[in-house]
Amino acid sequence: MTADTNFGFIPEEGTGDSETKLDSSKTFVFRGKRYCIVPKRWGMLLIVCWILLLDIITLAFFAFINDVTSAYFRTSPAVTDLLASINLVARAVFGVAICFFSEKLTFRKIAMIASALMTAANVLIVCGVLSRNNFGFVIVGQIISGSASSLVLSVVQLVAFNWFPLWERGRALSFPWVTRRLSTVFSNLIATRSLGTFIFQMKHNVEVLDPIDDYVLVHRFRLVFSIVYGVLACGAFFCCVISRFYVTERPPVFQDDIELPDVDETSSLIVEKPFSLKREWKGLGYLFTNKSFLIIFMDFCFVLSVRPLADILISSLIIEAFPYLNDQFVGIMYCAGIAIGSLGSPAAGQLLDKCSKPRLIFLCFNGAVAVALGIFSVSFYVQSIQTACAAFVVILFCRDATMVCLSHRITGTMAMESDSIRVKAFSLSGSVSYANVAISTVMIRLILTYSNAVFAVLYPIPFLVLASLTFMFLWRYLRDAI
Incomplete structure (x- = not known):
């Protein structure tokens, strides 16, 4: 027997163990169970990458057009600078909060909650943009988005841990990082190329535009942001729905060549216990x-x-x-x-x-x-x-x-x-x-x-x-x- 610290003990070839009847290249062992390596793992990874793409665009889109955003909301760039900071602070705070409910969070639940929070955040941002005078909606939307971000980062780790064997884990972790970087480029190009450049002057920390320029700015800003964040909201809602019906905890289990059902929330590896704050601490x-x-x-x-x-x-x-x-x-x-x-x-x-x-x-x-x-x-x-x-x-x-x-x-x-x-x-x-x-x-x-x-x-x-x-x-x- 050869030891694998991540997946338990894997029988050596020719030992005569019953588990060697399965092709070892198509299975991996974890906690004494042999899991089948199925193509569905790439579908799970695709869902996670899509959720991450939506999350990064929500965070980054405002950052590239800070001056135009401040002109549209008739505020100072210093205020709109806070949007990214608020998102990061919410991420850190909610990341700590998750620690007190982790016993109740399965892979499926985390994906669903993250997608639902992103849907709510993008809807609020669209409402704030359309009304123009309700910048507070945008701030609340960024807070909710930051809360979702802490869950998205956990999902990225869990998909690699739950679905990919050790010899594929590096590639599984790299794909979300590529998605994260390319989505930043994607949001930069849309934000900087779709809104154009507007010349304005500062007066008492309020942006003052020529009436014609102001009309063009308002019309284009509302159109671009409604489309972008509307698509993000629809995409996040789709991820929430598909997470409910498609996402499962782990691949199918093989035991003595008998295929067992997928692990779901009713047969999760997490033992259901009543909530205990003391145990979480x-x-x-x-x-x-x-x-x-x-x-x-x-x-x-x-x-x-x-x-x-x-x-x-x-x-x-x-x-x-x-x-x-x-x-x-x-x-x-x-x-x-x-x-x-x-x-x-x-x-x-x-x-x-x-x-x-x-x-x-x-x-x-x-x-x-x-x-x-x-x-x-x-x-x-x-x-x-x-x-x-x-x-x-x-x-x-x-x-x-x-x-x-x-x-x-x-x-x-x-x-x-x-x-x-x-x-x-x-x-x-x-x-x-x-x-x-x-x-x-x-x-x-x-x-x-x-x-x-x-x-x-x-x-x-x-x-x-x-x-x-x-x-x-x-x-x-x-x-x-x-």
Whole structure:
């Protein structure tokens, strides 16, 4: 017998075990049961990717047209800047709240609740846009959307854990990351190309437009947002319905060559127990005494320090370093970088599936991000936009690869834990760790304000070094988990 820490014990070929009557390439073992590898797993992954695409577009669409949005709602850009921040804060808060109800959350329930919340959020945003004077509807919609985001991140981990064997898990985790990046490009193109550019002036923090321009802005803004968020609401509702009738917990089970029914909510691996706040607190406390989880959580926080530089502040950094450029060039650079950089996810996934050195893969990609940041800084100093663009692509490529490595690692680490503990771990690592994005954004902005872009882009490097050191010296807590 050969041990597999994620899927229990798999009989060796020729042992005569009854389970070897099945083709081992079409089954995998988990907790003493042999599950069939069925094509439906790709359908489950497709549903999860579609939910993630809807979620990212809901978050990102406002961010690309902040000035136009503030002009439409007759408010200041600082107020509309809060939309993305509110979404991220709601994600972190709701991610903690999920931990107290994880015993009741199955894979199907999480997919349904996330889709239902996204439907409600998009409907509220459409109502706020159509009325124009009810900006509060848009804020509430973003809060609900952020709440759904914490569930979506858990769904991404659960589909890979529940439906894919170890040798396919890297690829399963990489597809949602590609969807996440490409949906950002998609929303950028729609937002920036459909609304056009409007010239307006600031007066007492209220946007004042020429009456003709104001009429054109109102008409086009309502049309574009009604279509975009209406489609998002319909897509989310469709996901909610299909999750109810299509999503199941795990593939069919084979036992002595007898196929058993799919596992559903009536035969879930989660043992039904009455709700107990004390038990939920105890489970949360256990999670934070789990050294493996704490290491991965810290690494998530460290690696996420790169995100503000690569996504949120890239326009400010490029224009500060190259004053002769404008937002239009930065938009093209950003979309091209995201599109090419998204290939880092499947590259890491393929390596994780084929290579038995996950530590080496993570360290190489993490080190490449740090080196690319150094080159990025040097390109600002020597005023080479070509080098800056190349370094930016490398940063995005390797950053996405490191995130897939971390997602793969936490999925493997939680393999032998209870379903409730896994939901807690996936929710916290995918939502609360994003609080570091807000902190890093503030710090990079301060460095940019009081120094220059050359030093601002170096801010994440110490955290990347800490991630590598943590990974290397605390590997003994993780070596049996992957």
